[in-house]
Amino acid sequence: MDKKAITIDEVKQYWGKKNIPQQWYSKRTPFTLPWFNELAYKRYKIYYEYIKNEMEFEYHRGEDVLEIGCGIGTDSVEYAKYGANVTATDLGPDQVMLTKLNFNLRNLPYKEVREANVEALPFKDGTFDLVVCLGVIHHTPDTQKAVNEMFRVLKPDGKAIVTVYARGWKHYIKRCFIHGILRGKWFRYGLDWQKVYNEVTEVHGGTPKTAIFTKREVQKLFHQFPTLEITKHRMGEFFDYRPYNTVKLPRWVNNLFALFDLGAMFGDQRLIKAQKAYFPKEASLFDVWFKHY
Ligand SMILES: C[S@@+](CC[C@H](N)C(=O)[O-])C[C@H]1O[C@@H](n2cnc3c(N)ncnc32)[C@H](O)[C@@H]1O
Numbered sequence: 192m193d194k195k196a197i198t199i200d201e202v203k204q205y206w207g208k209k210n211i212p213q214q215w216y217s218k219r220t221p222f223t224l225p226w227f228n229e230l231a232y233k234r235y236k237i238y239y240e241y242i243k244n245e246m247e248f249e250y251h252r253g254e255d256v257l258e259i260g261c262g263i264g265t266d267s268v269e270y271a272k273y274g275a276n277v278t279a280t281d282l283g284p285d286q287v288m289l290t291k292l293n294f295n296l297r298n299l300p301y302k303e304v305r306e307a308n309v310e311a312l313p314f315k316d317g318t319f320d321l322v323v324c325l326g327v328i329h330h331t332p333d334t335q336k337a338v339n340e341m342f343r344v345l346k347p348d349g350k351a352i353v354t355v356y357a358r359g360w361k362h363y364i365k366r367c368f369i370h371g372i373l374r375g376k377w378f379r380y381g382l383d384w385q386k387v388y389n390e391v392t393e394v395h396g397g398t399p400k401t402a403i404f405t406k407r408e409v410q411k412l413f414h415q416f417p418t419l420e421i422t423k424h425r426m427g428e429f430f431d432y433r434p435y436n437t438v439k440l441p442r443w444v445n446n447l448f449a450l451f452d453l454g455a456m457f458g459d460q461r462l463i464k465a466q467k468a469y470f471p472k473e474a475s476l477f478d479v480w481f482k483h484y
Contacts, residue, residue: 197332199308201399203282210395211286212262212326222289224296231265237439241424241454242266245462246323246352251275254320255302257344259309259337260327264290270323271299278319280307309337314344322351329355329402338412342467351416351465356392356403357423359459366391366403409461416465423458 214221216238217229235243246266252274258267261279267290271277279290284306291304307313309324310333322345328337341351356362370391371377371384380386385402392401404412406421413419426448448454474483 197399199332202330205399207283207285213265214263215394222292227293227296230263234265239425249273251321255318256321257319259322259324261290262286264293266323266325268293268297268299271301277301279304282306282308309340312340312344316343317346318344320346320349325354328353329404330398330400332400334402335412342415345467348468353463355409355461357459357461358403358405359423360457361427361459362403404461409463413463413465416467417469418466420464422455422462424454424462425458425460426454427459
């Protein structure tokens with residue numbers, strides 16, 4: 192982690208305006224419905240295909256759902272489309288404004304869209320059935336505080352779905368080898384890998400903090416949750432992530448990745464599904480064959 196303590200204000204400053212994620216996926220007129228539609232389409236079809244399968248959008252009708260770090264609100268909108276009572280929050284006023292606009296252009300109802308810091312959520316204990324938080328807690332100064340807050344605001348049988356960066360192919364090849372070693376950033380930063388990560392992650396780089404977590408670190412962060420499932424995803428169907436200049440890998444390469452499930456081993460995102468109550472693990476094949484029959 193950073194040796195110099197970073198502040199929430201620095202994080203808030205960074206994530207406004209040009210750094211609000213997803214906005215560069217579309218060349219259509221910004222802030223219109225076709226713009227939001229294209230951003231959603233590309234998020235679920237190109238950049239983060241696994242999200243559509245894993246976020247359980249259609250399974251939380253009538254439930255109280257909280258999104259933390261909602262960005263432009265694409266995922267919040269998706270839960271609302273399927274009838275959830277959505278509260279969306281983000282640190283920044285720009286993100287709150289864009290998320291409201293995203294809902295309003297679709298005439299979709301929401302419970303509340305407001306500014307909030309994940310480390311001090313302005314909600315009572317046990318308020319939500321589902322808390323979702325994608326790509327946020329690795330940027331906040333105190334990640335453990337963020338996880339504790341999610342646990343606190345969940346109902347006793349509630350669930351959190353969270354993503355953080357993982358040490359996958361992108362981490363070792365792009366961040367460590369290309370930027371750290373070949374381009375000499377690790378040496379320039381006095382052998383401090385954290386400074387390299389801060390500089391080279393995100394489209395415009397230069398984040399106040401970007402942590403990359405191992406599975407063990409995630410288990411430690413979520414230790415309060417009795418039911419925990421951690422998986423890895425996303426090989427990245429593209430190598431060049433500059434705005435408007437994405438180079439997709441040929442379809443056969445992606446199919447090959449999928450065939451061998453390489454995302455589970457080398458994916459750059461860690462997906463965490465954490466439940467506040469204890470649910471026994473699914474039976475093993477052994478149980479099914481030798482105990483069930
Ligand atoms: C990488 S973006 C992810 C946005 C969105 N969830 C997505 O997947 O596109 C990180 C977002 O988290 C927000 N964020 C960062 N630190 C936060 C904090 N402490 N509390 C709430 N939101 C935070 C930023 O303002 C930014 O909108």
